[in-house]
Amino acid sequence: MPVCPACGFENPNEQRACGRCGLATELFEPVRAAVGLPESDPEFARSVQEIVDALGGEGPPVPPPHGGGGGSYPSGFPSPTPAGAAAGPDAPRPIDGLPALPPAQGIAAARHQVEEYLAIARRQGLDTSEFADRARAAVAAEDGPSFEVLGRSLFIHIAANFTEEFEGLVARRNELAAYAPTSGPDVEFESCRAALALGDLGGAQRRLRHLDATLTRLEDDWSTVQVLVAQAELLAETIRELGGDPAPALGPLAEGRRLARAGERGAAEPVLARAGLALWSILEPSFLADLARLKDRLLASRATGADVGPALAELREIAPDLRRRSFVSVVGSYRRLRDLVPPAASPSSAVAGPKL
Numbered sequence: 001m002p003v004c005p006a007c008g009f010e011n012p013n014e015q016r017a018c019g020r021c022g023l024a025t026e027l028f029e030p031v032r033a034a035v036g037l038p039e040s041d042p043e044f045a046r047s048v049q050e051i052v053d054a055l056g057g058e059g060p061p062v063p064p065p066h067g068g069g070g071g072s073y074p075s076g077f078p079s080p081t082p083a084g085a086a087a088g089p090d091a092p093r094p095i096d097g098l099p100a101l102p103p104a105q106g107i108a109a110a111r112h113q114v115e116e117y118l119a120i121a122r123r124q125g126l127d128t129s130e131f132a133d134r135a136r137a138a139v140a141a142e143d144g145p146s147f148e149v150l151g152r153s154l155f156i157h158i159a160a161n162f163t164e165e166f167e168g169l170v171a172r173r174n175e176l177a178a179y180a181p182t183s184g185p186d187v188e189f190e191s192c193r194a195a196l197a198l199g200d201l202g203g204a205q206r207r208l209r210h211l212d213a214t215l216t217r218l219e220d221d222w223s224t225v226q227v228l229v230a231q232a233e234l235l236a237e238t239i240r241e242l243g244g245d246p247a248p249a250l251g252p253l254a255e256g257r258r259l260a261r262a263g264e265r266g267a268a269e270p271v272l273a274r275a276g277l278a279l280w281s282i283l284e285p286s287f288l289a290d291l292a293r294l295k296d297r298l299l300a301s302r303a304t305g306a307d308v309g310p311a312l313a314e315l316r317e318i319a320p321d322l323r324r325r326s327f328v329s330v331v332g333s334y335r336r337l338r339d340l341v342p343p344a345a346s347p348s349s350a351v352a353g354p355k356l
Helices: 025-036 042-054 106-123 129-141 144-176 183-197 201-221 223-241 247-261 265-303 309-323 327-340 347-351
Strands: none
Touching: 025 247, 025 265, 042 265, 042 309, 106 129, 106 144, 106 201, 129 144, 144 183, 144 201, 183 201, 201 223, 223 247, 223 265, 223 327, 247 265, 265 309, 265 327, 309 327
């Protein structure tokens, strides 16, 4: 009974796709073969190397203008989905308006409130110089109304900053929700909202700091899943750009994302990695064909005396990245190469004379 190379599920011979993850059975062998290839296998990028050689690819590679590809994923690699796109019905609600200012009875209470707000603002990294000057003037004059006005101004200034930070953390949570569970921080968001609604700026600040630390930890823990999901989506997008259909290989991507959202990171990562291999097996023929087309255009451009060095530098990055199966870097170099190659001259423009 065939075993799916993406998720390990046993499938009857007559099935057209894996019963668990949906990988098309026609891709079982290509994925199984790709999984078994050593990363240093020279055959994996032989076709690309031949294209490089046709352009005079011998000698040390020229550093690409973007600073190098390499086997690691680029820093700051974009999230799988745009910010906010994965918000969903369970996403934290935005904060509408500012909370009410807690009342302060008497000049001593108003002064204490101002001092507390100044301390919170400094911890937040806000400029308090103007407010501090006004506080010193109010102290010197023992002016209760001035303390009340100052406290209100400080409260609005800090609460607005907290609202902006809250929205930024929600955006990070929504990006994270595209590939990881967020039930923990979601509870913290509601606690932070409650503190702001009560006008408890100190409590809101503590919760915001804790939320930031929680999201940072989750982003670090789930970074591999994020990159694998983004890689698979990038490969699927490139398949479509080249006129192909990624559907036979999208099942493992959906299954990997389901496992990830359920918190099963260890089970999700190998399924998502094999989703990338399955998508690459669909992309590779059209990818190599388009590289060959770009090679012909580069040769024609070089024959006219044009500088093809930057394009050649990108092309040289593809072969070693393919051997390392760094598909994100491969597609990134390919897209930059595609932008650097001049369009093919039309036959009519080549023979047409100058207009009078």
